[in-house]
Amino acid sequence: MAAAIGVLSTFGIVLPDGAEAQSSQRTQSVEISELVGAAGEYVKADPLHAKKTDVTVTYVGEPMHASVTSAAIALPATMTIIKSDATEVNNGRVSCTVMASGHSAFTDAAGASPGVGAGDPDEDTLNIVSCSFSLAENVQVSHEVQDKMILGGDGAPGARATCLQKNSFTTRFRGDLPAGVVLGTSGAGVKGLEDGKLLVNQLMEEQKMDDFNGGSVGGNHYPLAA
Numbered sequence: 001m002a003a004a005i006g007v008l009s010t011f012g013i014v015l016p017d018g019a020e021a022q023s024s025q026r027t028q029s030v031e032i033s034e035l036v037g038a039a040g041e042y043v044k045a046d047p048l049h050a051k052k053t054d055v056t057v058t059y060v061g062e063p064m065h066a067s068v069t070s071a072a073i074a075l076p077a078t079m080t081i082i083k084s085d086a087t088e089v090n091n092g093r094v095s096c097t098v099m100a101s102g103h104s105a106f107t108d109a110a111g112a113s114p115g116v117g118a119g120d121p122d123e124d125t126l127n128i129v130s131c132s133f134s135l136a137e138n139v140q141v142s143h144e145v146q147d148k149m150i151l152g153g154d155g156a157p158g159a160r161a162t163c164l165q166k167n168s169f170t171t172r173f174r175g176d177l178p179a180g181v182v183l184g185t186s187g188a189g190v191k192g193l194e195d196g197k198l199l200v201n202q203l204m205e206e207q208k209m210d211d212f213n214g215g216s217v218g219g220n221h222y223p224l225a226a
Contacts, residue, residue: 001135003175003214007207011055012079013100019061022095025206027054030106030183032201032220040163042222045197047184051106055079060093067098077104106183113189113198114180115171120191130191137172137214141190144168167193167221174214177205181217188217196223 007021037043063086083099117130145162152158187200200219
């Protein structure tokens with residue numbers, strides 16, 4: 001994975017003349033449709049057909065307040081500025097933030113999940129083993145079920161069960177977005193989340209003027225879904 005220092009892209013946002021970008025961040029996300037079967041577990045999970053892209057850029061320069069307007073947008077995918085902030089201080093330069101969003105069609109492309117590591121961590125692990133990204137910074141995995149309980153006629157717990165298992169993961173990395181990592185079921189993998197269905201529903205990339213670029217990938221794992 002390649003890595004670079006500085007803000008090399010503002011992800012489609014054109015800053016005012018003379019402005020100096022300090023950081024940029026792009027987040028792409030899709031929502032997931034979940035189907036619960038008769039046994040009380042997720043049996044299907046699929047990404048919806050719309051993708052949202054959010055971009056935030058911080059910079060030093062002229063505020064872009066005039067770009068925030070109410071209007072019809074002919075093409076939903078057009079990156080449209082929805083918020084502009086400016087902060088002035090004594091004995092300092094003006095700090096500005098601009099946020100933009102766009103909505104586009106999404107087509108899922110099924111495939112093998114890249115990035116699955118060789119093993120699970122234990123008490124002797126001092127490095128990342130569950131994900132194979134060469135510049136992985138940290139990996140967080142959660143396994144979760146819902147706890148259901150009903151009361152008996154005497155007001156005490158009468159029956160209890162767990163159901164609806166849904167796991168999740170977030171991997172932070174440095175450098176460029178790892179090859180093969182995309183939204184949907186092509187996704188990105190973590191050791192222990194290979195069975196069932198794994199869906200990546202959020203990708204984030206960020207750049208800073210004084211640090212290496214990086215980002216994160218996150219999603220849900222449905223162990224009993226097809």
